[in-house]
Amino acid sequence: MKNKLMLALLATALTATAHAQVKTEDAIKWRQSAYATMGWSMARIKANVEGTYNKDEVIKAANVIQAIANSGMGALYVPGSDKGKGWVDTRVKPELFTDGAKVGKIAGDFNQAANELAKVAATGDAGAVKNAFGKLGGTCKSCHDDYRNK
Amino acid sequence: MNSNNRTLVWDLPTRLFHWLLALAVIGLVVTGKVGGNLIDWHGRIGLVVAGLIVFRLVWGVLGSTYARFATFFPTPGRIAAYLRGEWRGLGHNPLGALSVFALIGVLTVQLLTGLVANDDIAFAGPLHDLVGRDFSNLATSWHRLAVNVLIVLVVLHLAAIMFYAHVKKDNLVKPMVRGWKEGGGEPARGGGLVALLVALALAAAAVYAASGAWLPEPPPPPPAVTTPAW
Ligand code: HEM
Numbered sequence: 163m164k165n166k167l168m169l170a171l172l173a174t175a176l177t178a179t180a181h182a183q184v185k186t187e188d189a190i191k192w193r194q195s196a197y198a199t200m201g202w203s204m205a206r207i208k209a210n211v212e213g214t215y216n217k218d219e220v221i222k223a224a225n226v227i228q229a230i231a232n233s234g235m236g237a238l239y240v241p242g243s244d245k246g247k248g249w250v251d252t253r254v255k256p257e258l259f260t261d262g263a264k265v266g267k268i269a270g271d272f273n274q275a276a277n278e279l280a281k282v283a284a285t286g287d288a289g290a291v292k293n294a295f296g297k298l299g300g301t302c303k304s305c306h307d308d309y310r311n312k
Numbered sequence: 313m314n315s316n317n318r319t320l321v322w323d324l325p326t327r328l329f330h331w332l333l334a335l336a337v338i339g340l341v342v343t344g345k346v347g348g349n350l351i352d353w354h355g356r357i358g359l360v361v362a363g364l365i366v367f368r369l370v371w372g373v374l375g376s377t378y379a380r381f382a383t384f385f386p387t388p389g390r391i392a393a394y395l396r397g398e399w400r401g402l403g404h405n406p407l408g409a410l411s412v413f414a415l416i417g418v419l420t421v422q423l424l425t426g427l428v429a430n431d432d433i434a435f436a437g438p439l440h441d442l443v444g445r446d447f448s449n450l451a452t453s454w455h456r457l458a459v460n461v462l463i464v465l466v467v468l469h470l471a472a473i474m475f476y477a478h479v480k481k482d483n484l485v486k487p488m489v490r491g492w493k494e495g496g497g498e499p500a501r502g503g504g505l506v507a508l509l510v511a512l513a514l515a516a517a518a519v520y521a522a523s524g525a526w527l528p529e530p531p532p533p534p535p536a537v538t539t540p541a542w
Contacts, residue, residue, distance in 0.1 A: 197432075204434045295434070296349030302433045303347035312453040 184240050190248030193238040196230050200302075203227045207279075207295055210288075217286040224276075224283035224291075227298070231276035236269065258309040265309065272301040318492040320499040321402050323376040325508055329368055330488055336361050337419075337466070341459070351435040358426050358437075359519050365420060366518035370511040376503035378403030386410045402497045411469055418462045425455040427522055438524030 203223035210220050244256045258265055275298040282290040322330075336357050343354035372381040384404040393399050394406040404412060428443045429452040430436040440448050476482045487493045520526065 201432060208434045292349065299351070299433045300346070300348035303431065306432065312456045 184237070186240060186243045186246045187248060189238045189240045189243045190246055190252045192248075193235060194248045194250065194252075196233070196235060196238070200227050200230055204295075204299065204302075207283075207291070211292045211295060215286075215288045217283075220283045220286075220291060221280075224280040228276045228280035231273045253311045255309045255311055261309075265305075268301065268305045268308070272298070272305065275301045317494050317496070319402065319495060319497045320376075320491055321378050321487050321493050322491050323379060323500055323503050324491065325367075325371060325503065325511070326375060326379045327488055327491060329364055329371065333361070333364050333368075333419075336364065337462075340422075341463070344459070347431070347433070351431060351433075355435065355437065358423065359522050361419065361423055362427075362522035363515040363519040365416065365423060367511050367515035368416065370514050371503070371507075374503060374507035374511060376500040377498065378500050379503060384409040384412070386413070402493065408472070411465065411472065415462075415465050415469065418458055418465060421458050422455060422462060423522070425451040425458065427524075429455045438522065439527075441524075441527065441530075 203226045206223040207220050210216055210223075239254070239258060241259065243252065244254055244259055246252055275294065279291070279294040279298050282294045339357045340354060340361065343350040343357065371379050377383055384406070386406040386409040390399065390406040391410075399405055427437040427439040428448050430440055430445075430448050431452070436448070443451070473484050476484050
């Protein structure tokens, strides 16, 4: 019993430190990497929508975006990471850390659009993919417009 | 009304230029702000604007009387005379001329920065590859800031037209549609077919240059077998 309690306490302490230990620099690097990876996937889908359509490529790319969108990236916006350097100086606006509900709405729309894209990608319907792709791009843009420095 | 009272002020190419530009700017602001798949149209309309601006620059030299920059260039002397109420003339008055040059200037900035801009999502200007990514990002931020200047200028432009219509009882819109103004004065001359063809040819060249079609083809993607299948 006592051991179990100790273990539980230890586990809590560890997870707590695990959170606290996301260093600002890493958090910024990781989010920049995640966005850059989505940039790769977006370019890949666009090339397919505009050129010869390869269903498998699009599925792969759409799944990457979906996975990142649902990864809980909010965890990378640790307090204090409104300034600092990851791969490059962060471009996030401080408002992202204070606009709670509004950011949440944008992030939710983005998740939904990413899920939708992955869903239509699986059908291989190029027209529907193009549509869902445009909608997803719109959600990327709405976040960049409001929460990323120009 | 007697047709002898009509004086040609704006030749047809100038009027077409004006209204096409107005449509294009509306289209660009809307597609730029909305984004999504419309950003592709943003790029296409932007190329049209490349043609329009170069057309106007050439027409400002080769066009008919009141389209020429020399006719309405807002020298300090002309502006002072206008403000003293001593300016007599047809076409752009010296303050309107300032607005013309400012609009063309900001549009040119908008065009050049747009051509190398990127949205980090799924679009890059056709000349993006000519500059590095860092410069492209910088140009993109100018693009996004300068458009606010453009919007302010457009609002001033519209406000001035309203002011003329309601306060000075001078409708500036009709001449820009029909070409002529009532009352006497020197009708516009010049800007013949040859001048038009030269201006159109240079405008077409500008669209071609802006489109990046002349850039060396990117190396063909390596055949699939050269990248690992995972
Ligand atoms: C010449 C007149 C042009 C005007 C008036 C114009 C206007 C605009 C506007 C209003 C935006 C949205 C900015 C914002 O969100 O606040 C925008 C974005 C953009 N424009 Fe243009 N544009 C022009 C030309 C071009 C051209 C020729 C290109 C490239 C072919 C281009 C590429 C872009 C890109 C890539 C963006 C997205 C920037 C971002 O989302 O960060 N633009 N433009």
